[in-house]
Amino acid sequence: MQGLVIGLITLALSFNAHGVEDPWLHLVKASQAARKLSYKGIFLYQNSQDIRSIEITHLNNGEEEFARMVTLEGQPREALSRGNNMTVFNSNKDNVIIQQRQGQSLFPAILPADIESIKAIYTLRFANQERISGREAQIVYLEPKDQFRYLYKFWLDKEFGLILKMSILDHQQKMIEQASFNQIGLFSGQDLNWFKPDVDIHKKYIMNEVPENKVPLEKYCTIANLPAGYKEVSHVTRTMGTKPQLVHHWVFSDGLSFVSLFVNSIPKDQKSRSGETRVGSSHVHARVMNGHQIMVVGSVPEVTIQKISNSIQDMKAH
Structure with a gap:
């Protein structure tokens, strides 16, 4: 003490x-x-x-x-x-x-x-x-x-x-x-009455994570050669899109910056995306690999987004 x-x-x-x-x-x-x-x-x-x-x-x-x-x-x-x-x-x-x-x-x-x-x-x-x-x-x-x-x-x-x-x-x-x-x-109070969401109870609540026992257990892909200082801080599988589908979502960080990596198989009726763009303060990099859509988003330099996108290896073919 x-x-x-x-x-x-x-x-x-x-x-x-x-x-x-x-x-x-x-x-x-x-x-x-x-x-x-x-x-x-x-x-x-x-x-x-x-x-x-x-x-x-x-x-x-x-x-x-x-x-x-x-x-x-x-x-x-x-x-x-x-x-x-x-x-x-x-x-x-x-x-x-x-x-x-x-x-x-x-x-x-x-x-x-x-x-x-x-x-x-x-x-x-x-x-x-x-x-x-x-x-x-x-x-x-x-x-x-x-x-x-x-x-x-x-x-x-x-x-x-x-x-x-x-x-x-x-x-x-x-x-x-x-x-x-x-x-x-x-403030110095210990009251936690404020620690609850103030949302409309009449609306439908939707959890967009997939329970762990429903996520395929086989190896999905390998991620290697990340930019210096960046490490994986989370990985979840969630449903996303107007036509809900399973999407793997990784988050990488160097302690200050956070970058999201999204990977999903491309349905036959869905058009793939490729290229780079900027949305607000974030760079977005999209590409296709073995029938999968890869999307990287983050408020980091464009070169960082590209390197994280290219860090995906051994992607299973769709």
């Missing part, structure tokens, strides 16, 4: 004294703050095609971590997370589509719990200080060491370390995505 107290004091002092302690401790503090503090606020999310406000409530009771995110404009959408498990509720005119996700980090908890994992692929640089949502913030840049990832700019709360604002910039310094609190506050 004494060692923990000393460590926390050292961490707090380092945040106010550049160069005295390891500068990466600023990101350690930011990562811990997003997971250990209890807070509620509203942040504005923006990419090249979309701007929306999102309300977040986050609680850590000392044993478990709970969060609820609600999109305040457009189609109703909520995400509830407990630890590493997340449930997403998407409402349309008739249904509520429910998805289970694991391992994905959302603002402001976008830094990995283990900061050591990103030191080999990013460099750290400090800049000026600014006020965000009425609070003093230190600007920090995470600059990529290669072409497979973008530049991250963080505004870290000087008192608590929480990320108050984040920008993702491409290699020409153009903003790709941004999230920024316009309201934020801490």
Whole structure:
């Protein structure tokens, strides 16, 4: 216990004294703050095609971590997370589509719990200080060491370390995505009455994951030679499309960026897709291999999407 107290004091002092302690401790503090503090606020999310406000409530009771995110404009959408498990509720005119996700980090908890994992692929640089949502913030840049990832700019709360604002910039310094609190506050209550979806109970609920015992057990394909730093963080099989079909869905991450890989067999009456495009802040790469549609999507450089697409090997013929 004494060692923990000393460590926390050292961490707090380092945040106010550049160069005295390891500068990466600023990101350690930011990562811990997003997971250990209890807070509620509203942040504005923006990419090249979309701007929306999102309300977040986050609680850590000392044993478990709970969060609820609600999109305040457009189609109703909520995400509830407990630890590493997340449930997403998407409402349309008739249904509520429910998805289970694991391992994905959302603002402001976008830094990995283990900061050591990103030191080999990013460099750290400090800049000026600014006020965000009425609070003093230190600007920090995470600059990529290669072409497979973008530049991250963080505004870290000087008192608590929480990320108050984040920008993702491409290699020409153009903003790709941004999230920024316009309201934020801490709370100390342990009440979990808010931890439930606020969706229309009269709509039909549809789970679009396939139970594990219905997923074919034979080897599907081999994935090798991923871009440096990227690792598989989840793999599920879900039903997708206007004519529902089984789709294998992988998620890869370098600790900050997330890329989705979708693979499905192509029905005889369905036209395949090939080529590259951009949708909002994401690049999309599509190709066909042995009767299967391969689709890779992510807010990462185009070269990263291409390399992940080409990492699929030994695809079983359809």
